[in-house]
Amino acid sequence: MCTNRTQFLLLIVMLAVSLNGCSPPSENHQEAAVRSDMEVAEALYKKNCKVCHAQGINGAPIVGNQKMWTGRAEQGIDVLVDHAINGFGLMPPKGGKSHVTDEEVRLIVEYYLEQLKKS
Amino acid sequence: MKKRVMTAAIAALTLGMTGCGEPESKGIDPKIYTDSLFAVMKADRTNYTKLVVKRLGPAGADVIKPAEHWKDLDNGTLLPAQMFRAGAEAVAEMTDDFTYSLQSIWPINSQNAPKTPMEKEGLEYIGANPGENFYGEETLGDTTYFTAVYPDVAVSDACTVCHNEHKDSPKTDFQLGEIMGGVVIRVPL
Structure with a gap:
């Protein structure tokens, strides 16, 4: 009986230790959620936007390019999201990807602004 | 003695002058060259599209008519892709130091199909990897070339409608934001 209980407790401890190793110890829930959002945004970007925004095709601001983004970023995220949804300059509404939702567009723009901090 | 001093001085001067000379030229990385x-x-x-076609065409002041058969129209002007080709032709008349062309696996004009295995490989690669470029080396005749292929994207309805409805187009379901072909830049090494 005592042996079984000891084994059970040992199992719990091992499980806790192994789960703890799955995420960086300093990351809290909020940071993890942001990271997850950015991963979703990156996947959306690669699927729908990268073809123009990686290259600057038709004047599209290149992701991570400080020179192209600084002035744009200063306009604020709401303006950028509005431009992306409704089209701006040579960019058609949502870049022609009408299946992308407005919420997803906002997430992608947040991803672009996040990349500025890294570059 | 004087002769020895003079010889040493000349040697020192030669060494010193060698040190002052310009560093040995290594040339520009071909990738940086073609990217530039x-x-x-x-x-x-982009500027032609934005500042001329959009500003003066039907979407703007409506004083010019961008069209495939622009020569047949009063105030007709080249489509952006045609203007791009015109540039490539003008450069080809000017120099052999590099060439560029707009090509596609689905060309309206068969002359714009890939001609070498590397061009085909490059066009297929950029089609399968949107937003990526393709770089490679190929030997044609006695010369080795650095060949780069960059994506050409359907950026407006005008692109998709024209290609999808053209009688000579082998592909009729292009969508906005889709890769239609590629810009092939070739530089002899």
Whole structure:
């Protein structure tokens, strides 16, 4: 009986230790959620936007390019999201990807602004 | 003695002058070279689209008519892709130091289909990897070339409608934001 209980407790401890190793110890829930959002945004970007925004095709601001983004970023995220949804300059509404939702567009723009901090 | 001093002085001077000379030229990395060429091409094409076609065409002042058969129209003007080709032709008349062309696996004009295995490989690669470029080396005749392929994207309804409805187009379901072909830049090494 005592042996079984000891084994059970040992199992719990091992499980806790192994789960703890799955995420960086300093990351809290909020940071993890942001990271997850950015991963979703990156996947959306690669699927729908990268073809123009990686290259600057038709004047599209290149992701991570400080020179192209600084002035744009200063306009604020709401303006950028509005431009992306409704089209701006040579960019058609949502870049022609009408299946992308407005919420997803906002997430992608947040991803672009996040990349500025890294570059 | 004087002769020895003079010899030493000349040797020192020679060494010193060698040190002052310009560093040995290594040349520009071909990738940086073709990327830079493409940046200029891209900027010119965008500016023509934005500052001429959109501003003066039907979507703007409506004083010019951008159309495939622009020569047949009063105030007709080249489509952005045609203007791009015109640039490539003008450069080909000017120099052999590099060439560029707009090609596609689905060309309206068969002359714009890939001609070498590397061009085909490059066009297929950029089609399968949107937003990525392709770089490689190929030997044609006695010369080895650095060949770069950059994506050409359907950026407006005008692109998709024209290609999808053209009687000579082998592909009729292009969508906005889709890769239609590629810009092939070739530089002899």
